[in-house]
Amino acid sequence: MARLLRRVGVAGATVIGVSLITFIVLDALPGDPLAAYAPPDVTRRLDDAQREALAHELGLDRPLLVRYAEWCGGVLRGDLGRSLRSRRPVAEELARRLIPTLELNLAAFALVLIFGLPLGWWAARRPGTPLERFTSLGLLALYAAPSFWIAMVLQHLFAVRWGLLPLYGRTPPSGPSGPLVRLAHLALPASCLALHGLAFYARLARNTAREGLSSWHALEARTLGVTERRVFFRHALRPSLVALATLLGLVLPAFVSGSVLIESLFGWPGLGRLYVQAVLSRDFPVVLGLTVLTGSLTVAGSLLADMIAGLIDPRWRAGDER
Amino acid sequence: MRFTISAEPATLDFLGASDVWSLTIGELISDPLVVFDEDLSIRPAAAASWEWSADHRELRFHLTPGLSWHDGRPVTSADVVHTYQRLIDPLTGDATRAASLSLVTDVIAIDPETVLVRYAQPFAPALSAWAVVPLVPAHTDPESFPPIGCGPWKLARWDRGERLILAAYRDHPRNPPLIERLELEVLADYSTRLAALDAGRVDISGLLPSQWRDRKKDADFLGRFNITEFRMLYYWYIAWRMDGSNPFFADARVRQAMTLAIDRQAYLDSLGADASAVAVSSFHPESWAFDRSVSPWPHDPARARALLDEAGWKLGEDSLVRERGGVPLRFTLTYAATSAETEKIAAFVKASLAEVGAETELRPLEWAVCLDAIRRRDFQALMSGMHLDPDPDPYDLWHSSQTETGANYAGLADEQIDGWIEQARVSFEREERSRIYRLVQRRLHELQPNTFFFYPNSRSVVVRELAGVSAGPRGMLRVRPGPAAWHWQAPPPSAAR
Numbered sequence: 001m002a003r004l005l006r007r008v009g010v011a012g013a014t015v016i017g018v019s020l021i022t023f024i025v026l027d028a029l030p031g032d033p034l035a036a037y038a039p040p041d042v043t044r045r046l047d048d049a050q051r052e053a054l055a056h057e058l059g060l061d062r063p064l065l066v067r068y069a070e071w072c073g074g075v076l077r078g079d080l081g082r083s084l085r086s087r088r089p090v091a092e093e094l095a096r097r098l099i100p101t102l103e104l105n106l107a108a109f110a111l112v113l114i115f116g117l118p119l120g121w122w123a124a125r126r127p128g129t130p131l132e133r134f135t136s137l138g139l140l141a142l143y144a145a146p147s148f149w150i151a152m153v154l155q156h157l158f159a160v161r162w163g164l165l166p167l168y169g170r171t172p173p174s175g176p177s178g179p180l181v182r183l184a185h186l187a188l189p190a191s192c193l194a195l196h197g198l199a200f201y202a203r204l205a206r207n208t209a210r211e212g213l214s215s216w217h218a219l220e221a222r223t224l225g226v227t228e229r230r231v232f233f234r235h236a237l238r239p240s241l242v243a244l245a246t247l248l249g250l251v252l253p254a255f256v257s258g259s260v261l262i263e264s265l266f267g268w269p270g271l272g273r274l275y276v277q278a279v280l281s282r283d284f285p286v287v288l289g290l291t292v293l294t295g296s297l298t299v300a301g302s303l304l305a306d307m308i309a310g311l312i313d314p315r316w317r318a319g320d321e322r
Numbered sequence: 323m324r325f326t327i328s329a330e331p332a333t334l335d336f337l338g339a340s341d342v343w344s345l346t347i348g349e350l351i352s353d354p355l356v357v358f359d360e361d362l363s364i365r366p367a368a369a370a371s372w373e374w375s376a377d378h379r380e381l382r383f384h385l386t387p388g389l390s391w392h393d394g395r396p397v398t399s400a401d402v403v404h405t406y407q408r409l410i411d412p413l414t415g416d417a418t419r420a421a422s423l424s425l426v427t428d429v430i431a432i433d434p435e436t437v438l439v440r441y442a443q444p445f446a447p448a449l450s451a452w453a454v455v456p457l458v459p460a461h462t463d464p465e466s467f468p469p470i471g472c473g474p475w476k477l478a479r480w481d482r483g484e485r486l487i488l489a490a491y492r493d494h495p496r497n498p499p500l501i502e503r504l505e506l507e508v509l510a511d512y513s514t515r516l517a518a519l520d521a522g523r524v525d526i527s528g529l530l531p532s533q534w535r536d537r538k539k540d541a542d543f544l545g546r547f548n549i550t551e552f553r554m555l556y557y558w559y560i561a562w563r564m565d566g567s568n569p570f571f572a573d574a575r576v577r578q579a580m581t582l583a584i585d586r587q588a589y590l591d592s593l594g595a596d597a598s599a600v601a602v603s604s605f606h607p608e609s610w611a612f613d614r615s616v617s618p619w620p621h622d623p624a625r626a627r628a629l630l631d632e633a634g635w636k637l638g639e640d641s642l643v644r645e646r647g648g649v650p651l652r653f654t655l656t657y658a659a660t661s662a663e664t665e666k667i668a669a670f671v672k673a674s675l676a677e678v679g680a681e682t683e684l685r686p687l688e689w690a691v692c693l694d695a696i697r698r699r700d701f702q703a704l705m706s707g708m709h710l711d712p713d714p715d716p717y718d719l720w721h722s723s724q725t726e727t728g729a730n731y732a733g734l735a736d737e738q739i740d741g742w743i744e745q746a747r748v749s750f751e752r753e754e755r756s757r758i759y760r761l762v763q764r765r766l767h768e769l770q771p772n773t774f775f776f777y778p779n780s781r782s783v784v785v786r787e788l789a790g791v792s793a794g795p796r797g798m799l800r801v802r803p804g805p806a807a808w809h810w811q812a813p814p815p816s817a818a819r
Contacts, residue, residue: 029690030690030691030694031688031689031690031691031693031694048727050417050421053412053417054412054417057412057413057417083332085332085339085341086332086333086339087332087333087335087338087339088333096482096483097482097483100483152513152517155514155517156517159517159521160517160520160521163521167514167517167518167521167523168509168514168518168523169484169485169507170481170483170484171481171484173324173481173485173487173505173507174505264510264511265511265513265514266514267484267507267508267509267510267511267514268483269481269482269483269484269508270483273483273510277329280689280690281690282690
C-alpha cells in the first residue's frame with residue numbers, strides 16, 4: 001500500500017513536470033504567436049499597436065512563470081484555459097473529441113484482443129508447420145502495409161463497391177442513429193486501426209507463449225503427466241498476459257493521442273486532428289491541455305500495468321513485499 | 323444536398339472568428355449589410371440601398387423591407403448598431419475585421435430602417451468592409467445556441483467534427499432557397515472525398531488536379547458529374563526584397579530578369595490539365611479593376627541574361643554563378659514548407675534561375691516560423707501565396723508605408739504608386755478608381771517587385787442532377803444567390819444513401 005501511495009505521489013509530480021516542460025518548450029518555440037489567432041493574410045492588416053493589443057488581450061505578453069502559475073490555478077479549478085483559435089474553453093474542446101477517440105481506439109483494441117491473441121497462441125502450438133509459417137508471413141505483411149493503403153482498399157471494397165458499410169463519419173447525416181448504425185460507422189476505421197495492432201500482438205502472444213511452452217517448468221510438468229492443455233494455460237497463456245499488461249501502460253496514452261491518419265481518412269471527429277491543427281497553428285492552450293492529458297494517462301497507464309501484472313503474476317506481489 | 327468542407331468552423335459566433343469556415347458559414351446564416359457578387363461588385367443584402375453624403379464622411383444604409391431574424395422578429399437598425407459594437411469590442415469581436423472598420427467614428431440608428439455610419443475621413447473602399455460582417459440580433463444572448471441570423475439558411479444541427487446541417491429559411495425576402503437542406507460534411511481527406519462521390523454519398527466536392535487528371539477521360543464519371551471551376555482570390559508570388567538589405571534586388575533589371583528566367587507556363591503545364599493561369603499582378607483577373615491590356619512577362623532566358631549583364635552581374639569564365647564586384651549572385655529563397663506543391667515550385671524556380679547564372683539556396687521553414695520571418699522581414703526572396711481582399715484597394719500590398727508592417731513584403735517604395743493608391747482611396751466613382759488601378763498595374767508590371775507566379779484554380783465536381791450551381795472568386799458558397807439558387811432537376815442520388 002505504501003508503495004502504491006509513493007508511486008501515486010511520483011506520478012503526480014511527473015505530470016506537473018510534464019506540464020512545466022511543455023509550457024517552457026511551447027514558449028520557446030520560434031514562430032508568430034498570433035498564428036493561432038488568424039492567418040497572416042488577415043493579421044497583416046493589423047499595425048504594431050493593434051498586434052500588441054491583441055497579444056495583450058490573449059495574455060501572450062506576460063512573463064512565462066506568471067502565465068504558468070495562472071494556468072496551474074485554473075487547472076485546479078478544472079479550467080484549462082481558452083483556445084486561441086475558437087475562443088472556447090479547452091476542456092470543452094477536449095471533452096467533445098475525447099469520446100469519439102476513445103470509442104475508436106477501444107473498439108480497435110478489443111478487435112486486437114479478440115483476434116490477435118488467440119491467433120498468436122494458436123500459432124505457438126504449431127511451430128514450424130506450413131500453416132503457421134504462412135500465417136506468420138501474412139501477419140508480417142499486414143504489419144508492414146501502410147495503414148492508409150489498407151484504409152483505402154477497405155473503403156473501396158466495403159463502402160464504394162459493395163455498399164455494405166458507411167464510407168466515413170461517426171454518425172449518419174440523417175435517419176436513425178441507434179447502436180447498430182453507430183457500430184456500422186465504427187467498423188471500417190476500427191478495423192484499419194486494429195489490423196496493424198493485430199499483427200503486432202499476435203506475434204507478441206506467439207513469442208511469449210512459445211517461450212513458456214519450451215521452458216523447464218513446462219517440460220517438468222509434461223514429464224509429471226500434466227495434460228498439454230493444462231501446460232498451455234499455466235506456462236504459455238499466463239506469461240503472454242503479463243507481457244500484455246505491461247504493454248498496456250504504453251498503449252493507454254495512444255488511446256487518446258488518436259490516429260491522425262485514420263481520423264482524417266474516415267472523417268472521424270477525434271483528438272488526433274485537433275492535436276495536429278493545434279501544434280501547427282500554435283494554439284498553445286489546446287496543445288498544453290492535450291499534452292497534460294496524454295502525460296497523465298501515460299503515468300496512469302504504467303501504474304495500472306504494474307497493478308494488473310501484480311494480480312496476474314504472484315511474483316510481482318512478492319517483489320513488492322520484499 | 324451534401325457538400326464537403328475541409329474543416330469545421332472554429333466557432334459559430336460570426337463576429338468572433340477569422341477562419342474561412344466560420345466566415346463562410348456566418349455569411350450563409352446571417353446577411354451582412356452588403357455582399358459581393360461574382361465579379362466582386364457590391365450588391366444589396368440586409369441593406370436594400372445606401373448613399374454617401376456629399377463630403378463622403380457619412381454613409382447611410384436603408385435596410386431591406388421585410389427582412390426578419392430566424393425567430394420571426396424584424397431586423398432593425400438597432401441590430402446593426404449592436405453588431406458594430408460587438409465587433410469592435412476586443413472581448414467579443416474579431417480584431418482583424420474590426421481593424422478594417424477603424425475609420426468609423428460612429429454608427430447611429432436614425433429610425434428602425436435607417437443606419438448612419440460616420441467616418442473620420444472619406445474612404446472609397448469603406449463599403450466593402452461591411453460585406454464580411456454578418457449581422458447579429460440585439461435581442462438574443464450572443465452565446466446562445468443555435469445562433470440566430472437573418473440569412474437564407476438557418477442552422478438545424480451541428481454534429482461536432484462531422485457536419486453542419488443548414489435548413490432553408492423560406493421567409494428570406496431576397497434569396498429564399500430552393501432546396502430544403504444544405505449538409506456540409508467535414509471531410510479533410512481528398513481520397514475519401516473522391517470515394518464519397520463515387521459512392522454517391524456526397525453531391526459536391528472539390529477535386530485535386532491529380533485526381534482530375536485521372537478522371538477526366540472516365541466516361542462514367544463525366545456522365546455523372548458536372549465540373550465547376552473558379553479562380554480563387556489568391557495568387558502565388560516570389561517577393562524580391564528590394565529595399566537595399568541585399569545587393570541583388572534593388573535593381574529593377576535584376577527583378578525583371580528573374581521573372582523572364584522562370585517559365586511559369588511550363589510549370590503550370592507540368593501540373594497537367596490545370597486551368598490555373600500565369601499571373602500578371604496582384605489584381606484578380608475577374609475583378610472590375612483588372613487591366614486586361616497587360617500581359618505576363620514571357621519566358622525569355624536570353625533577355626534575362628542580357629539584363630543581368632547590363633546590371634553588372636557578369637558570368638566569369640568557367641563559372642556557373644554570376645558576380646558583381648566579387649559578390650556572387652547567390653541568395654536565399656524563403657518559403658513555408660507546408661505542402662509538396664511549395665517544394666515543387668521552389669525546386670522549379672531554383673532550376674530555372676540556375677540557367678541564367680543565379681544560384682538559389684532554398685530555405686524551407688515551418689509555417690509559424692515562416693510567418694515570423696515574414697513579419698521581421700528576414701528574407702532576401704520570399705515565395706508564398708497571398709489571399710486577396712474582394713475590394714481591389716492594394717494599399718497594404720504596395721504602399722510605401724507598408725514595407726515594414728503591412729504586406730508590402732518586397733519593400734516597394736514608389737512615389738507614383740503611393741500617389742495613385744491614395745488617390746483611388748478617395749475616388750468614389752468606380753470608373754475613376756478602375757482607371758487609377760490600371761496605372762498601378764502597369765507600373766507594377768514594369769517594376770516587378772514580385773514575380774507574380776500564377777492564379778490558382780479551384781475545381782469542384784457537382785452531380786448532374788443539381789442545377790443552378792455557379793461560382794465566383796470567393797467560391798461556391800460565398801456568393802449570392804449561391805446555394806439559394808441550387809435546385810434538383812432530378813432526384814438527388816445522395817438521398818438514397
